Amino acid sequence: MSEGSSSPDFPQHDEIVNERLVRWYFYMALTFMLISMLGGLLMAAQLIHWNPLNGIEYLSAGRWRMVHTNAIAYGFLANSFLGVLHWVVPRLTLRPVLSNRLSYFIFFAWQFVVLSTAAGIIIGPSFQDQAWVAELSKSLNIAFSLGAQGLEWGETPFWIDPVAQLGLLLLAINFGSPIFQQKGPMYVTLWYFLAAFVWTFLTYGMGNFLPEYAVPGTSAGAIGGLFIHDLVGLFVTPLGWGMMYYFVPIILKRPIWSHGLSLVGFWGLAFFYPLQGIHHFLYTPIPMFLQYGAVISTIAVELVVMTVIINFIGTVWGATDIFKKNIPIRWFYAGMILYFVTCAQCALQVTMTFQKLIHFTDWVVGHAHLVMFGVFSMWIFGVMTYLFPRLLKREWYSNTLCEIHFWASFVGVIIMFLDLMFAGLFQGFYWASLQPWDVSVEVSQPFWVVRIFAGLTMFGGFLCFLYNLFMTMQSAESTETAPDLENKTAINYQVMDH
């Protein structure tokens, strides 16, 4: 079908894609990545006594650690994905989103959500001791926190939760509309996106309302576990893989290797992923049989994930030369290798035997960086590297800087991961050996020093990217466009034609 180039029946790219919103989302995403990295560096510096800002209330490492994770989840990942959705969904369905105005509204609403989350976390606790807060929380019997709320990833202050929930609903409607109007079979990407809209909405509601207002104690722990996990598994992962199913075949100009494996991958993830939340709280008072269930389904999902990775390896098989020249594809496949590592690691660490040793240690922090940065952020950087020349109608100012960005990020995150993994093992053994606590902190110091340098490497790569982007924007619009910029609609059909 790929020869049916610009047939007049098909809408042209510019009619259906709002490129300005894609750009805006990407700029906001990069801003929040910058903020998040600064927060991570602050916390890392605190741990090795190098934090010159210790003792300044609004720059407290404890508060900024929460900014660090929330800016990544809601600022960087969500904004990037929204930008990608504005590009991909119209092109796959050949229809614009429901309403352009709604799109702008969602954009501003989402920035409001993220900025007020950050502001709430940083400023809120300072005003917690006012009398009216105490009155209200006593009379309503709820935890009335002006700052962060006490649930990991759900720290979003309580007054923002309903806004965010509404935003997610509108977003699902805005993008759901072209998907539901589209006739004929849906491409794999759209399976993932459609499911992700439903899951994200439900997950957010579950985590941000039930444990705070309705469910006490241990059961709330179970729900909190589901929430932490579903946010990664049912929001980030499906959007991430959906993105890969779209961009990889387009850049490689090859169809996905096996449709059957795509099916297995999607349905396996859909079934097993939601069942694992409790693996975050093993050996807690949550009933033991539920803990075992979570462990088993976690191991099951690792097997399912392998099929997806095999499918992508099958797709690139025989064309691996492209890794040398094509930076976006290299980002994607490097991310997939790290995805494999993450999942292999997870299948081990989720067992009760490993949990004894590594729970609560830096091992887990290493795992979190590997999956959040090493996989999903790397994919997003790949997509940005691919899309910015198209969005700005300019070639990259410097290819070398793109290379540096890739290598600094890739090497940096691998060092950080290995370093924290070993740190975690040491901490686990020291704790079990009943040495005084301070000894385990002392033992961690060299690892924490290495970690900050690994972080600085990643940060340096990111600054190169920002500089490169800035210079690209300053340069003149190039008249000659890259070859696959021309037949924009035709490309769509190539993807579907598997």
Added chain:
Amino acid sequence: MFESKAGIFGIAGLGFFAFAFISNALVPIWMYKELPEQTVEEVVNARVLSSFGDLKQRYPEQFDKYFDAVDVDNCAEALRLGRQVYIGEGCWHCHSQFVRPVSNESRRFGPVSETWEYQNALQRPVMFGTRRVGPDLSREGGRRGSDWHAVHFFEPKIVSTDSPMPSYPWFFEGSPDKPNKRGLAMIIYIQWLGSWLDEYPYYEQLEADQEEL
């Protein structure tokens, strides 16, 4: 069905999510329905009240400025505030609140945590925590004096050389002997942790253990 909109929206999107929610969230809720949530006032016990009185004796001026009498209502208010400060400052990203039955934790920290300990309004949402840079705090109450905590929050390095814990001078009005409302609340919250157990765990046990090793 496997590639249709209805299948993906209904079965994968709604169906599988609901299945997981029922099996992983509703089951524990149902299992613990016999353990109703206690209010904050109900978990104010004699020990934490006496720590509260101790705060009044140590810091009379500051105490009278922010809380008037040593009674259950005032103590509950302080506990609520203390917990919110604990959350807002991110203490729970460095300290856990559960003792696991493995890895010698019951010898280091005290008795293994049980379900009933968490069925109260000060554990909503529950403060299990996911990372320990510092030690578990679920049996911290009574382990140290309140003045130790005050100095430690003001500048951890004074009492614990090489501590990577951040300092919290904004819990005080200039010096460690003048905690403000947040400071007093934070201290009483820490003294509350574990006060519901029949005995304070004996940390001296730990030293005996170390001699054995």
